[in-house]
Amino acid sequence: MSANDFLSGGFAAAPESSDHFEIKKSYDLFIDGKWVKAPKQFETINPATDEVISRVGFAGKKEVNQAVKGARKAYDNLWSKMPPAERGKYLFRIARLIQERAREFAVVESMDGGKPIRESRDVDVPLAAAHFFYHAGWADKLKYAFPGAEVSSIGVVGQVIPWNFPLLMAAWKIAPALACGNTVVLKPAETTPLTALKLAELIQDAGLPPGVVNIVTGAGDTGQALIEHPDVDKVAFTGSTAVGKAIRRSVAGTGKRFTLELGGKAANIVFEDAPINEAVEGIVNGIFFNQGHVCCAGSRLFVQESIADKVIKKLKKRIESLVVGNPLDKNTDIGAINSGEQLARIKNLVKVGKDEGACMWQPSGGVPRKGNWFKPTLFTECAQSHRIVQEEIFGPVLAIQTFRTPQEAIAKANNTPYGLSGGVWTDKGSKIFKMTTGLNAGVVWANTFNKFDPTSPFGGYKESGIGREGGLHGLSAYCQVSY
Ligand code: NAP
Ligand code: MG
Numbered sequence: 001m002s003a004n005d006f007l008s009g010g011f012a013a014a015p016e017s018s019d020h021f022e023i024k025k026s027y028d029l030f031i032d033g034k035w036v037k038a039p040k041q042f043e044t045i046n047p048a049t050d051e052v053i054s055r056v057g058f059a060g061k062k063e064v065n066q067a068v069k070g071a072r073k074a075y076d077n078l079w080s081k082m083p084p085a086e087r088g089k090y091l092f093r094i095a096r097l098i099q100e101r102a103r104e105f106a107v108v109e110s111m112d113g114g115k116p117i118r119e120s121r122d123v124d125v126p127l128a129a130a131h132f133f134y135h136a137g138w139a140d141k142l143k144y145a146f147p148g149a150e151v152s153s154i155g156v157v158g159q160v161i162p163w164n165f166p167l168l169m170a171a172w173k174i175a176p177a178l179a180c181g182n183t184v185v186l187k188p189a190e191t192t193p194l195t196a197l198k199l200a201e202l203i204q205d206a207g208l209p210p211g212v213v214n215i216v217t218g219a220g221d222t223g224q225a226l227i228e229h230p231d232v233d234k235v236a237f238t239g240s241t242a243v244g245k246a247i248r249r250s251v252a253g254t255g256k257r258f259t260l261e262l263g264g265k266a267a268n269i270v271f272e273d274a275p276i277n278e279a280v281e282g283i284v285n286g287i288f289f290n291q292g293h294v295c296c297a298g299s300r301l302f303v304q305e306s307i308a309d310k311v312i313k314k315l316k317k318r319i320e321s322l323v324v325g326n327p328l329d330k331n332t333d334i335g336a337i338n339s340g341e342q343l344a345r346i347k348n349l350v351k352v353g354k355d356e357g358a359c360m361w362q363p364s365g366g367v368p369r370k371g372n373w374f375k376p377t378l379f380t381e382c383a384q385s386h387r388i389v390q391e392e393i394f395g396p397v398l399a400i401q402t403f404r405t406p407q408e409a410i411a412k413a414n415n416t417p418y419g420l421s422g423g424v425w426t427d428k429g430s431k432i433f434k435m436t437t438g439l440n441a442g443v444v445w446a447n448t449f450n451k452f453d454p455t456s457p458f459g460g461y462k463e464s465g466i467g468r469e470g471g472l473h474g475l476s477a478y479c480q481v482s483y
Protein backbone atom coordinates (compact mmCIF):
# COMPACT_ATOMS: atom_id res chain seq x y z
CA MET A 1 0.00 0.00 0.00
CA SER A 2 1.49 3.37 -0.92
CA ALA A 3 0.85 6.79 0.58
CA ASN A 4 -1.34 7.51 -2.46
CA ASP A 5 -3.79 4.78 -1.45
CA PHE A 6 -4.77 6.91 1.52
CA LEU A 7 -7.15 9.86 1.51
CA SER A 8 -5.50 13.14 2.37
CA GLY A 9 -8.50 15.44 2.82
CA GLY A 10 -7.62 17.61 -0.15
CA PHE A 11 -4.05 18.24 1.03
CA ALA A 12 -0.99 17.05 -0.86
CA ALA A 13 0.30 13.91 0.89
CA ALA A 14 3.06 14.67 3.43
CA PRO A 15 4.17 11.26 4.66
CA GLU A 16 6.95 10.89 7.23
CA SER A 17 9.58 8.50 5.88
CA SER A 18 10.20 5.15 7.52
CA ASP A 19 13.54 4.28 5.88
CA HIS A 20 15.88 5.98 8.35
CA PHE A 21 15.92 3.17 10.90
CA GLU A 22 15.66 -0.59 11.12
CA ILE A 23 12.75 -2.70 12.24
CA LYS A 24 14.04 -6.25 12.58
CA LYS A 25 12.15 -9.15 11.01
CA SER A 26 11.84 -10.65 14.47
CA TYR A 27 12.46 -9.75 18.11
CA ASP A 28 13.28 -12.00 21.06
CA LEU A 29 12.51 -11.36 24.72
CA PHE A 30 14.71 -8.97 26.71
CA ILE A 31 15.68 -10.87 29.85
CA ASP A 32 18.57 -10.20 32.22
CA GLY A 33 20.29 -7.95 29.70
CA LYS A 34 20.21 -10.56 26.90
CA TRP A 35 17.91 -11.32 23.98
CA VAL A 36 16.31 -14.68 24.75
CA LYS A 37 14.46 -16.80 22.17
CA ALA A 38 10.82 -17.51 23.02
CA PRO A 39 9.33 -20.95 22.31
CA LYS A 40 6.88 -19.34 19.88
CA GLN A 41 6.33 -16.02 18.15
CA PHE A 42 3.43 -13.88 16.99
CA GLU A 43 3.03 -11.21 14.32
CA THR A 44 2.56 -7.53 14.95
CA ILE A 45 0.73 -5.75 12.16
CA ASN A 46 0.27 -2.21 10.93
CA PRO A 47 -3.46 -1.53 11.51
CA ALA A 48 -3.51 1.11 8.73
CA THR A 49 -2.39 -1.35 6.04
CA ASP A 50 -2.91 -4.85 7.49
CA GLU A 51 0.76 -5.55 6.68
CA VAL A 52 2.92 -7.62 9.02
CA ILE A 53 5.68 -5.39 10.45
CA SER A 54 7.62 -7.92 12.51
CA ARG A 55 7.41 -11.11 14.58
CA VAL A 56 7.92 -10.99 18.33
CA GLY A 57 8.44 -13.57 21.05
CA PHE A 58 5.57 -14.98 23.07
CA ALA A 59 6.71 -15.39 26.67
CA GLY A 60 5.22 -18.29 28.61
CA LYS A 61 5.44 -18.99 32.36
CA LYS A 62 9.02 -20.25 32.04
CA GLU A 63 10.28 -17.07 30.37
CA VAL A 64 8.33 -14.85 32.79
CA ASN A 65 9.97 -16.76 35.65
CA GLN A 66 13.38 -16.25 34.06
CA ALA A 67 12.69 -12.50 33.77
CA VAL A 68 11.54 -12.20 37.39
CA LYS A 69 14.69 -14.09 38.49
CA GLY A 70 16.83 -11.67 36.47
CA ALA A 71 15.06 -8.71 38.04
CA ARG A 72 15.47 -10.18 41.55
CA LYS A 73 19.18 -10.79 41.06
CA ALA A 74 19.71 -7.25 39.75
CA TYR A 75 17.67 -5.82 42.64
CA ASP A 76 19.47 -7.75 45.39
CA ASN A 77 23.00 -7.47 44.09
CA LEU A 78 23.13 -4.12 42.46
CA TRP A 79 20.31 -1.69 41.77
CA SER A 80 18.90 -1.32 45.30
CA LYS A 81 22.44 -0.82 46.61
CA MET A 82 23.64 1.62 43.99
CA PRO A 83 24.12 5.24 45.16
CA PRO A 84 20.88 6.99 44.12
CA ALA A 85 22.74 9.68 42.16
CA GLU A 86 24.21 6.91 39.98
CA ARG A 87 20.73 5.51 39.32
CA GLY A 88 19.68 9.01 38.32
CA LYS A 89 22.48 9.21 35.77
CA TYR A 90 21.17 6.12 33.96
CA LEU A 91 17.69 7.63 33.83
CA PHE A 92 19.03 10.92 32.46
CA ARG A 93 20.90 8.94 29.82
CA ILE A 94 17.76 7.02 28.80
CA ALA A 95 15.81 10.31 28.59
CA ARG A 96 18.45 11.88 26.34
CA LEU A 97 18.63 8.80 24.11
CA ILE A 98 14.84 8.89 23.64
CA GLN A 99 15.16 12.51 22.54
CA GLU A 100 17.98 11.64 20.15
CA ARG A 101 15.97 8.82 18.58
CA ALA A 102 12.62 10.64 18.81
CA ARG A 103 11.86 10.48 15.10
CA GLU A 104 12.43 6.73 14.94
CA PHE A 105 10.25 6.08 18.00
CA ALA A 106 7.47 8.30 16.66
CA VAL A 107 7.37 6.52 13.29
CA VAL A 108 7.46 3.03 14.81
CA GLU A 109 4.70 3.99 17.28
CA SER A 110 2.47 5.21 14.46
CA MET A 111 3.18 2.15 12.29
CA ASP A 112 2.52 -0.39 15.03
CA GLY A 113 -0.46 1.27 16.68
CA GLY A 114 -2.14 3.44 14.00
CA LYS A 115 -1.93 6.83 15.75
CA PRO A 116 -1.24 9.99 13.69
CA ILE A 117 2.44 10.87 13.45
CA ARG A 118 1.69 14.40 14.71
CA GLU A 119 0.57 12.88 18.00
CA SER A 120 3.37 10.33 18.43
CA ARG A 121 5.90 13.00 17.44
CA ASP A 122 4.48 15.86 19.55
CA VAL A 123 2.92 14.04 22.50
CA ASP A 124 3.90 10.40 23.08
CA VAL A 125 7.65 10.57 22.53
CA PRO A 126 8.40 13.96 24.17
CA LEU A 127 6.27 13.01 27.18
CA ALA A 128 8.05 9.65 27.47
CA ALA A 129 11.40 11.48 27.60
CA ALA A 130 9.93 13.98 30.08
CA HIS A 131 8.93 11.16 32.43
CA PHE A 132 12.50 9.84 32.47
CA PHE A 133 13.91 13.35 33.03
CA TYR A 134 11.48 14.08 35.84
CA HIS A 135 12.12 10.85 37.70
CA ALA A 136 15.86 11.01 37.08
CA GLY A 137 15.79 14.21 39.11
CA TRP A 138 14.05 12.52 42.04
CA ALA A 139 16.40 9.51 42.26
CA ASP A 140 18.78 11.12 44.76
CA LYS A 141 16.21 13.41 46.40
CA LEU A 142 13.64 10.96 47.72
CA LYS A 143 14.14 12.07 51.32
CA TYR A 144 13.15 15.59 50.24
CA ALA A 145 10.12 14.24 48.38
CA PHE A 146 8.84 12.81 51.66
CA PRO A 147 10.35 15.03 54.38
CA GLY A 148 10.91 13.34 57.71
CA ALA A 149 10.26 9.85 56.36
CA GLU A 150 12.44 6.79 55.86
CA VAL A 151 12.25 6.00 52.16
CA SER A 152 13.28 2.68 50.67
CA SER A 153 12.63 0.66 47.54
CA ILE A 154 10.03 -2.11 47.24
CA GLY A 155 11.72 -4.81 45.15
CA VAL A 156 10.72 -6.42 41.86
CA VAL A 157 7.82 -4.75 40.07
CA GLY A 158 5.61 -6.53 37.50
CA GLN A 159 4.14 -4.05 35.02
CA VAL A 160 1.46 -4.65 32.39
CA ILE A 161 0.50 -1.95 29.89
CA PRO A 162 -2.13 -1.38 27.16
CA TRP A 163 -1.89 -0.56 23.45
CA ASN A 164 -3.10 3.04 23.32
CA PHE A 165 0.14 4.78 24.44
CA PRO A 166 2.70 1.97 24.23
CA LEU A 167 5.98 3.89 24.70
CA LEU A 168 4.48 6.50 27.01
CA MET A 169 2.93 3.86 29.28
CA ALA A 170 6.28 2.02 29.38
CA ALA A 171 7.93 5.29 30.46
CA TRP A 172 5.21 6.00 33.06
CA LYS A 173 5.92 2.59 34.55
CA ILE A 174 9.68 2.13 34.23
CA ALA A 175 10.95 5.63 35.13
CA PRO A 176 9.48 5.96 38.67
CA ALA A 177 10.18 2.31 39.49
CA LEU A 178 13.88 2.66 38.63
CA ALA A 179 14.24 6.06 40.28
CA CYS A 180 13.08 4.56 43.58
CA GLY A 181 15.52 1.65 43.35
CA ASN A 182 13.23 -1.14 42.10
CA THR A 183 13.81 -3.44 39.16
CA VAL A 184 11.08 -4.27 36.64
CA VAL A 185 9.57 -6.84 34.32
CA LEU A 186 7.30 -5.13 31.76
CA LYS A 187 4.68 -6.81 29.57
CA PRO A 188 3.64 -4.64 26.58
CA ALA A 189 0.28 -5.10 24.83
CA GLU A 190 -0.04 -7.76 22.15
CA THR A 191 -0.83 -5.38 19.26
CA THR A 192 1.88 -2.79 20.04
CA PRO A 193 5.08 -4.43 21.26
CA LEU A 194 7.61 -2.67 19.01
CA THR A 195 8.43 0.60 20.80
CA ALA A 196 8.92 -1.29 24.09
CA LEU A 197 11.38 -3.61 22.29
CA LYS A 198 13.11 -0.59 20.75
CA LEU A 199 13.25 0.87 24.26
CA ALA A 200 14.98 -2.35 25.38
CA GLU A 201 17.62 -1.79 22.67
CA LEU A 202 18.01 1.80 23.85
CA ILE A 203 18.34 0.65 27.46
CA GLN A 204 21.15 -1.67 26.35
CA ASP A 205 22.80 1.26 24.57
CA ALA A 206 22.50 3.26 27.80
CA GLY A 207 24.53 0.54 29.55
CA LEU A 208 21.88 -0.16 32.19
CA PRO A 209 23.05 -3.18 34.24
CA PRO A 210 21.50 -6.53 33.16
CA GLY A 211 18.19 -7.45 34.80
CA VAL A 212 17.21 -3.96 35.94
CA VAL A 213 14.65 -3.78 33.10
CA ASN A 214 13.24 -6.93 31.50
CA ILE A 215 10.70 -6.86 28.67
CA VAL A 216 8.55 -9.89 27.96
CA THR A 217 6.13 -9.69 25.04
CA GLY A 218 3.09 -11.95 24.80
CA ALA A 219 -0.65 -11.95 25.42
CA GLY A 220 -2.99 -11.82 28.41
CA ASP A 221 -1.59 -15.13 29.75
CA THR A 222 1.89 -13.61 29.85
CA GLY A 223 0.53 -10.67 31.85
CA GLN A 224 -1.29 -13.01 34.19
CA ALA A 225 1.83 -15.14 34.77
CA LEU A 226 3.75 -11.98 35.65
CA ILE A 227 1.10 -10.58 38.00
CA GLU A 228 0.71 -13.94 39.77
CA HIS A 229 4.43 -14.63 40.11
CA PRO A 230 5.16 -15.10 43.84
CA ASP A 231 8.46 -13.20 43.71
CA VAL A 232 6.87 -10.00 42.37
CA ASP A 233 6.56 -7.43 45.18
CA LYS A 234 4.42 -4.86 43.41
CA VAL A 235 2.03 -4.96 40.49
CA ALA A 236 1.41 -1.92 38.27
CA PHE A 237 -1.34 -2.35 35.71
CA THR A 238 -2.89 -0.07 33.12
CA GLY A 239 -5.74 -1.51 31.09
CA SER A 240 -9.40 -2.38 31.17
CA THR A 241 -11.55 -2.40 34.28
CA ALA A 242 -12.47 -6.07 33.69
CA VAL A 243 -8.83 -7.22 33.78
CA GLY A 244 -8.10 -4.77 36.63
CA LYS A 245 -10.78 -6.45 38.75
CA ALA A 246 -9.32 -9.89 38.02
CA ILE A 247 -5.86 -8.64 39.02
CA ARG A 248 -7.18 -7.18 42.25
CA ARG A 249 -8.71 -10.54 43.09
CA SER A 250 -5.47 -12.35 42.30
CA VAL A 251 -3.27 -10.08 44.45
CA ALA A 252 -5.69 -10.11 47.40
CA GLY A 253 -4.03 -11.68 50.45
CA THR A 254 -0.59 -11.92 48.84
CA GLY A 255 0.81 -8.76 50.44
CA LYS A 256 1.78 -7.45 47.00
CA ARG A 257 1.47 -3.70 46.56
CA PHE A 258 -0.59 -2.69 43.53
CA THR A 259 -1.76 0.25 41.43
CA LEU A 260 -4.51 -0.04 38.82
CA GLU A 261 -5.10 2.56 36.11
CA LEU A 262 -8.33 1.52 34.40
CA GLY A 263 -11.07 2.73 32.08
CA GLY A 264 -13.03 5.97 31.98
CA LYS A 265 -16.08 7.75 30.56
CA ALA A 266 -15.23 11.41 31.05
CA ALA A 267 -17.75 14.24 30.97
CA ASN A 268 -16.69 17.32 29.02
CA ILE A 269 -19.04 20.09 30.21
CA VAL A 270 -19.60 23.26 28.18
CA PHE A 271 -21.40 26.24 29.77
CA GLU A 272 -23.16 29.00 27.84
CA ASP A 273 -20.51 31.54 28.93
CA ALA A 274 -17.64 29.44 27.51
CA PRO A 275 -15.48 30.61 24.60
CA ILE A 276 -17.37 28.51 22.04
CA ASN A 277 -14.74 28.14 19.31
CA GLU A 278 -12.08 27.10 21.82
CA ALA A 279 -14.55 24.71 23.44
CA VAL A 280 -15.25 23.10 20.05
CA GLU A 281 -11.51 22.53 19.59
CA GLY A 282 -11.40 21.07 23.11
CA ILE A 283 -14.32 18.75 22.38
CA VAL A 284 -12.58 17.53 19.20
CA ASN A 285 -9.29 17.02 21.01
CA GLY A 286 -11.08 15.39 23.95
CA ILE A 287 -12.71 12.63 21.94
CA PHE A 288 -10.79 12.28 18.66
CA PHE A 289 -7.21 12.45 20.01
CA ASN A 290 -5.67 9.01 19.34
CA GLN A 291 -8.94 7.86 17.67
CA GLY A 292 -10.63 8.04 21.07
CA HIS A 293 -8.37 5.21 22.36
CA VAL A 294 -7.76 7.26 25.48
CA CYS A 295 -8.77 6.23 29.00
CA CYS A 296 -9.46 9.86 29.93
CA ALA A 297 -11.18 10.73 26.60
CA GLY A 298 -14.00 13.28 26.84
CA SER A 299 -16.46 10.71 25.49
CA ARG A 300 -19.57 12.34 26.99
CA LEU A 301 -20.31 15.91 26.02
CA PHE A 302 -22.67 17.94 28.19
CA VAL A 303 -23.70 21.25 26.58
CA GLN A 304 -25.82 23.85 28.32
CA GLU A 305 -29.24 23.78 26.64
CA SER A 306 -29.21 27.43 25.52
CA ILE A 307 -26.14 26.91 23.28
CA ALA A 308 -26.58 23.26 22.31
CA ASP A 309 -27.73 23.86 18.71
CA LYS A 310 -24.95 26.34 18.07
CA VAL A 311 -22.22 24.10 19.54
CA ILE A 312 -23.39 20.99 17.70
CA LYS A 313 -23.56 22.90 14.39
CA LYS A 314 -20.01 24.22 14.83
CA LEU A 315 -18.81 20.80 15.94
CA LYS A 316 -20.18 19.11 12.82
CA LYS A 317 -18.57 21.74 10.61
CA ARG A 318 -15.23 21.21 12.35
CA ILE A 319 -15.47 17.42 12.11
CA GLU A 320 -16.13 17.68 8.34
CA SER A 321 -12.62 19.15 8.06
CA LEU A 322 -10.81 16.39 10.01
CA VAL A 323 -8.49 14.24 7.90
CA VAL A 324 -8.94 10.51 8.51
CA GLY A 325 -6.17 8.45 6.96
CA ASN A 326 -2.50 7.51 6.74
CA PRO A 327 -1.08 7.72 10.30
CA LEU A 328 2.33 8.58 8.84
CA ASP A 329 0.96 11.62 6.96
CA LYS A 330 1.59 14.86 8.83
CA ASN A 331 -1.85 16.18 7.75
CA THR A 332 -3.70 13.34 9.41
CA ASP A 333 -5.98 14.11 12.33
CA ILE A 334 -7.47 10.67 12.90
CA GLY A 335 -5.45 7.51 12.25
CA ALA A 336 -6.31 3.81 12.18
CA ILE A 337 -8.24 1.89 14.82
CA ASN A 338 -5.66 -0.16 16.70
CA SER A 339 -6.95 -3.66 15.87
CA GLY A 340 -9.76 -5.54 14.13
CA GLU A 341 -10.96 -6.61 17.57
CA GLN A 342 -11.25 -3.02 18.78
CA LEU A 343 -12.98 -1.98 15.54
CA ALA A 344 -15.57 -4.74 16.04
CA ARG A 345 -16.18 -3.53 19.61
CA ILE A 346 -16.70 0.06 18.44
CA LYS A 347 -19.05 -1.03 15.64
CA ASN A 348 -21.04 -3.16 18.05
CA LEU A 349 -21.54 -0.34 20.58
CA VAL A 350 -22.44 2.13 17.81
CA LYS A 351 -25.11 -0.30 16.61
CA VAL A 352 -26.40 -0.59 20.19
CA GLY A 353 -26.55 3.22 20.33
CA LYS A 354 -28.72 3.35 17.21
CA ASP A 355 -30.89 0.44 18.36
CA GLU A 356 -31.48 2.12 21.74
CA GLY A 357 -32.78 5.24 19.98
CA ALA A 358 -29.88 7.72 19.95
CA CYS A 359 -29.38 9.71 16.74
CA MET A 360 -26.06 9.11 14.92
CA TRP A 361 -24.17 11.59 12.73
CA GLN A 362 -20.95 11.04 10.73
CA PRO A 363 -19.10 13.35 8.31
CA SER A 364 -19.40 12.89 4.56
CA GLY A 365 -15.78 11.88 3.77
CA GLY A 366 -14.69 8.29 3.18
CA VAL A 367 -12.11 6.08 4.86
CA PRO A 368 -9.25 4.10 3.24
CA ARG A 369 -10.03 0.68 1.78
CA LYS A 370 -7.48 -1.47 3.61
CA GLY A 371 -6.86 -1.44 7.36
CA ASN A 372 -9.09 -0.63 10.35
CA TRP A 373 -10.98 2.65 10.23
CA PHE A 374 -13.89 4.33 11.91
CA LYS A 375 -15.25 7.78 11.08
CA PRO A 376 -15.55 10.37 13.84
CA THR A 377 -19.09 9.87 15.13
CA LEU A 378 -21.56 11.92 17.14
CA PHE A 379 -24.67 10.75 18.95
CA THR A 380 -27.42 13.15 20.01
CA GLU A 381 -30.76 12.30 21.70
CA CYS A 382 -28.83 10.28 24.29
CA ALA A 383 -30.32 9.18 27.61
CA GLN A 384 -28.36 8.52 30.82
CA SER A 385 -29.35 4.85 30.62
CA HIS A 386 -28.00 4.30 27.09
CA ARG A 387 -25.07 1.91 26.93
CA ILE A 388 -23.13 4.41 24.76
CA VAL A 389 -23.44 6.85 27.69
CA GLN A 390 -22.48 4.37 30.40
CA GLU A 391 -19.86 2.12 28.76
CA GLU A 392 -16.38 2.96 27.59
CA ILE A 393 -16.33 2.68 23.76
CA PHE A 394 -12.61 3.50 23.41
CA GLY A 395 -13.13 4.83 19.90
CA PRO A 396 -13.96 8.11 18.09
CA VAL A 397 -17.56 8.20 19.27
CA LEU A 398 -19.07 11.07 21.27
CA ALA A 399 -22.37 10.90 23.17
CA ILE A 400 -23.95 14.36 23.51
CA GLN A 401 -26.44 15.41 26.18
CA THR A 402 -27.70 18.77 27.43
CA PHE A 403 -28.16 20.29 30.89
CA ARG A 404 -29.67 23.46 32.40
CA THR A 405 -27.94 23.96 35.77
CA PRO A 406 -24.48 23.19 37.20
CA GLN A 407 -26.12 20.80 39.68
CA GLU A 408 -27.72 18.85 36.84
CA ALA A 409 -24.39 18.69 34.98
CA ILE A 410 -22.59 17.36 38.08
CA ALA A 411 -25.29 14.77 38.80
CA LYS A 412 -25.26 13.49 35.23
CA ALA A 413 -21.47 13.60 34.93
CA ASN A 414 -21.03 11.53 38.11
CA ASN A 415 -23.63 9.00 37.07
CA THR A 416 -21.28 6.34 35.65
CA PRO A 417 -19.22 3.55 37.23
CA TYR A 418 -16.06 5.47 36.29
CA GLY A 419 -14.24 8.47 37.74
CA LEU A 420 -11.06 9.12 35.82
CA SER A 421 -11.28 12.58 34.26
CA GLY A 422 -13.50 15.46 33.23
CA GLY A 423 -13.50 18.87 31.56
CA VAL A 424 -15.23 22.18 32.27
CA TRP A 425 -15.56 25.07 29.81
CA THR A 426 -16.65 28.41 31.25
CA ASP A 427 -15.53 32.01 31.53
CA LYS A 428 -16.24 32.07 35.26
CA GLY A 429 -13.55 31.01 37.74
CA SER A 430 -16.03 30.37 40.55
CA LYS A 431 -17.95 27.94 38.33
CA ILE A 432 -14.71 26.12 37.58
CA PHE A 433 -14.12 25.62 41.33
CA LYS A 434 -17.70 24.51 41.94
CA MET A 435 -17.62 22.01 39.10
CA THR A 436 -14.14 20.61 39.68
CA THR A 437 -14.85 19.93 43.34
CA GLY A 438 -18.24 18.41 42.49
CA LEU A 439 -16.95 16.04 39.83
CA ASN A 440 -15.94 12.65 41.11
CA ALA A 441 -12.88 12.34 38.89
CA GLY A 442 -9.14 12.07 39.43
CA VAL A 443 -8.23 14.73 36.87
CA VAL A 444 -10.40 17.67 35.77
CA TRP A 445 -9.27 20.12 33.10
CA ALA A 446 -10.63 23.66 32.88
CA ASN A 447 -10.85 25.30 29.45
CA THR A 448 -8.50 22.67 28.03
CA PHE A 449 -8.43 18.89 27.73
CA ASN A 450 -5.97 15.99 27.56
CA LYS A 451 -3.03 17.94 28.98
CA PHE A 452 -0.40 15.79 30.69
CA ASP A 453 2.73 16.50 32.66
CA PRO A 454 4.99 14.14 34.62
CA THR A 455 4.76 16.38 37.69
CA SER A 456 1.00 16.00 37.87
CA PRO A 457 -0.56 12.87 39.41
CA PHE A 458 -2.97 10.94 37.19
CA GLY A 459 -5.45 8.26 38.24
CA GLY A 460 -9.06 7.48 38.99
CA TYR A 461 -11.86 6.92 41.45
CA LYS A 462 -14.43 4.12 41.50
CA GLU A 463 -13.99 1.63 38.62
CA SER A 464 -11.28 3.80 37.06
CA GLY A 465 -8.72 2.37 39.43
CA ILE A 466 -6.59 2.78 42.51
CA GLY A 467 -3.38 4.73 42.95
CA ARG A 468 -1.79 7.57 41.03
CA GLU A 469 0.97 7.82 38.44
CA GLY A 470 3.12 10.92 38.07
CA GLY A 471 4.07 13.59 40.59
CA LEU A 472 4.80 12.85 44.22
CA HIS A 473 1.74 10.62 44.55
CA GLY A 474 3.03 8.44 41.71
CA LEU A 475 6.50 8.36 43.23
CA SER A 476 5.14 7.20 46.60
CA ALA A 477 3.59 4.17 44.89
CA TYR A 478 7.09 2.93 44.08
CA CYS A 479 8.70 3.24 47.50
CA GLN A 480 8.15 2.30 51.12
CA VAL A 481 7.58 5.54 52.97
CA SER A 482 7.61 5.18 56.77
CA TYR A 483 7.37 7.98 59.32
P1 NAP B 1 -6.70 -4.91 28.60
O1 NAP B 1 -7.36 -5.86 27.71
O2 NAP B 1 -7.06 -4.89 30.03
O3 NAP B 1 -5.13 -5.16 28.44
C1 NAP B 1 -4.16 -4.42 29.11
C2 NAP B 1 -2.92 -5.27 29.26
O4 NAP B 1 -3.19 -6.37 30.12
C3 NAP B 1 -2.42 -5.87 27.96
O5 NAP B 1 -1.02 -5.93 27.99
C4 NAP B 1 -3.04 -7.25 28.02
O6 NAP B 1 -2.38 -8.17 27.20
C5 NAP B 1 -2.88 -7.59 29.47
N1 NAP B 1 -3.80 -8.60 29.99
C6 NAP B 1 -4.93 -9.10 29.43
N2 NAP B 1 -5.50 -10.02 30.25
C7 NAP B 1 -4.71 -10.10 31.35
C8 NAP B 1 -4.76 -10.86 32.57
N3 NAP B 1 -5.76 -11.70 32.82
N4 NAP B 1 -3.79 -10.67 33.49
C9 NAP B 1 -2.80 -9.79 33.28
N5 NAP B 1 -2.68 -9.06 32.14
C10 NAP B 1 -3.63 -9.20 31.19
O7 NAP B 1 -6.90 -3.43 28.11
P2 NAP B 1 -6.64 -2.87 26.65
O8 NAP B 1 -7.83 -3.19 25.84
O9 NAP B 1 -5.31 -3.27 26.17
O10 NAP B 1 -6.54 -1.32 26.95
C11 NAP B 1 -7.60 -0.51 26.95
C12 NAP B 1 -8.05 -0.21 28.37
O11 NAP B 1 -7.00 0.41 29.11
C13 NAP B 1 -9.18 0.78 28.39
O12 NAP B 1 -10.18 0.36 29.26
C14 NAP B 1 -8.53 2.06 28.90
O13 NAP B 1 -9.41 2.94 29.51
C15 NAP B 1 -7.49 1.54 29.80
N6 NAP B 1 -6.43 2.53 30.02
C16 NAP B 1 -6.35 3.16 31.22
C17 NAP B 1 -5.39 4.13 31.46
C18 NAP B 1 -5.30 4.83 32.77
O14 NAP B 1 -4.26 5.42 33.05
N7 NAP B 1 -6.31 4.80 33.62
C19 NAP B 1 -4.47 4.45 30.46
C20 NAP B 1 -4.58 3.79 29.24
C21 NAP B 1 -5.56 2.83 29.04
P3 NAP B 1 -2.87 -8.30 25.64
O15 NAP B 1 -2.53 -7.04 24.98
O16 NAP B 1 -2.09 -9.41 25.14
O17 NAP B 1 -4.33 -8.59 25.70
MG1 MG C 1 0.56 -3.60 15.79
